[in-house]
Amino acid sequence: MKKLKQQDKAVYQAIQNEKKRQQEGMELIASENYVSDAVLEALGSVFTNKYSEGYPGKRYYGGQDFTDVVEDLAIERAKKLFKAQHVNVQPHSGAPANMIAYSALLKPGDKVMGMDLSHGGHLTHGHPVTLSAQIYNFVGYKTNDQGKIDYDALEKMARKEKPKLMLAGFSAYSRRINYRRFTQIAKKVGAISMIDIAHIAGLIAGKALVNPVPYFDIVTTTTHKTLRGPRGGMIMCKKKYARAIDKSAFPGFQGGPHMNNIAAKAVAFGEALEPSFKKYAEQILKNSKVLEMELKKYNFKIVFGKTENHMVLVDVFGSKGVTGKELEVALDKVGITLNKNVIPDDPRSPFDPSGVRIGVPAVTTRGMKEKDIVKIVGWINEVTENINDDKVLKGIRKEVIGFCKGFPLHK
Numbered sequence: 001m002k003k004l005k006q007q008d009k010a011v012y013q014a015i016q017n018e019k020k021r022q023q024e025g026m027e028l029i030a031s032e033n034y035v036s037d038a039v040l041e042a043l044g045s046v047f048t049n050k051y052s053e054g055y056p057g058k059r060y061y062g063g064q065d066f067t068d069v070v071e072d073l074a075i076e077r078a079k080k081l082f083k084a085q086h087v088n089v090q091p092h093s094g095a096p097a098n099m100i101a102y103s104a105l106l107k108p109g110d111k112v113m114g115m116d117l118s119h120g121g122h123l124t125h126g127h128p129v130t131l132s133a134q135i136y137n138f139v140g141y142k143t144n145d146q147g148k149i150d151y152d153a154l155e156k157m158a159r160k161e162k163p164k165l166m167l168a169g170f171s172a173y174s175r176r177i178n179y180r181r182f183t184q185i186a187k188k189v190g191a192i193s194m195i196d197i198a199h200i201a202g203l204i205a206g207k208a209l210v211n212p213v214p215y216f217d218i219v220t221t222t223t224h225k226t227l228r229g230p231r232g233g234m235i236m237c238k239k240k241y242a243r244a245i246d247k248s249a250f251p252g253f254q255g256g257p258h259m260n261n262i263a264a265k266a267v268a269f270g271e272a273l274e275p276s277f278k279k280y281a282e283q284i285l286k287n288s289k290v291l292e293m294e295l296k297k298y299n300f301k302i303v304f305g306k307t308e309n310h311m312v313l314v315d316v317f318g319s320k321g322v323t324g325k326e327l328e329v330a331l332d333k334v335g336i337t338l339n340k341n342v343i344p345d346d347p348r349s350p351f352d353p354s355g356v357r358i359g360v361p362a363v364t365t366r367g368m369k370e371k372d373i374v375k376i377v378g379w380i381n382e383v384t385e386n387i388n389d390d391k392v393l394k395g396i397r398k399e400v401i402g403f404c405k406g407f408p409l410h411k
């Protein structure tokens with residue numbers, strides 16, 4: 001068989017270019033990471049050829065001896081990592097995992113309380129542009145001036161709204177959530193409790209953050225963010241909801257599971273069970289704290305007051321007069337990648353918002369430590385101060401490439 005390089009030069013070259021871009025750049029997008037070579041190998045395996053609709057032991061096609069092995073491994077390892085009663089590893093990604101959960105638990109028109117997008121929530125938690133928001137009735141709760149969820153206000157709102165489902169979780173929020181209080185409120189108003197841990201799953205697996213899985217009825221996640229696995233989703237739940245979740249995933253929402261992806265999930269969960277992953281999760285928190293402190297030194301305004309996880313949200317327009325988009329574009333020029341982001345009740349548009357989101361999971365995987373974060377924030381500040389000076393930016397680009405050479409990625 002021909003190698004990709006011989007058969008399809010265009011695709012091969014794009015992959016080589018992407019490899020180089022990843023090697024020579026600094027990845028600060030809070031949702032990204034670098035998988036191990038072992039995870040990549042499993043992803044590119046012959047399991048991609050296999051149809052295996054159904055679940056281990058109960059498939060609709062023959063030839064399932066080895067698909068059952070990898071799916072069972074993924075499930076068992078996830079159960080161990082998160083102390084989950086039931087696990088479904090088939091969701092293709094985070095957004096479908098949420099849709100699967102909603103349709104397992106809700107009827108059209110049912111009410112869901114989720115975190116407001118501009119306060120850190122995710123699109124799939126009720127933004128009007130999503131299909132789920134057309135089907136279900138979402139109401140958003142917000143954070144207070146201290147950057148926290150006001151649980152008394154949340155309880156008041158829950159009593160008034162009487163939601164069927166109360167949803168916690170976020171993609172741009174840097175503080176911890178009081179899981180006990182949140183789920184107590186859900187119980188009081190007779191709502192099912194759900195949390196979407198897409199961003200922090202790796203920090204939980206690495207025991208750097210409290211595990212919410214024992215508290216909540218339903219837990220959804222991605223597997224490719226801090227958890228450092230292949231792109232994918234996963235749902236964990238109490239036994240009581242197992243049948244509903246499984247039926248909703250297949251045949252309700254998806255067809256055949258992506259078995260190569262599930263094999264890679266099993267490999268990633270195996271890695272997360274190793275002691276080295278605990279070190280990784282701890283280092284993320286250390287690096288993130290340095291990121292916050294250094295940014296504060298340069299008078300950047302940290303939204304929500306501080307970070308207690310892997311990321312910070314920075315109000316760059318409020319503190320520096322530079323918009324989130326302007327800074328994202330300028331940093332791209334020097335090879336530092338992050339994303340513009342709205343801040344709570346942002347007066348600016350989502351296309352050119354006030355903030356940027358900065359996360360350290362990827363650079364931590366590369367082996368960067370506190371002193372390296374100090375250096376990165378120095379560059380971010382320099383770019384902010386010289387946003388229109390291409391000569392300065394070019395100089396920083398050279399420094400970034402040189403610096404990244406010291407942290408090699410995939411061979």
Ligand SMILES: *Cc1c(COP(=O)(O)O)cnc(C)c1O
Pocket residue numbers: 031093094095096098122124169170171196197198199222232
């Ligand atoms: C990233 C994310 C998702 C969506 O995951 P995809 O894999 O991009 O579909 C859902 N919820 C939260 C909280 C996320 O951060």
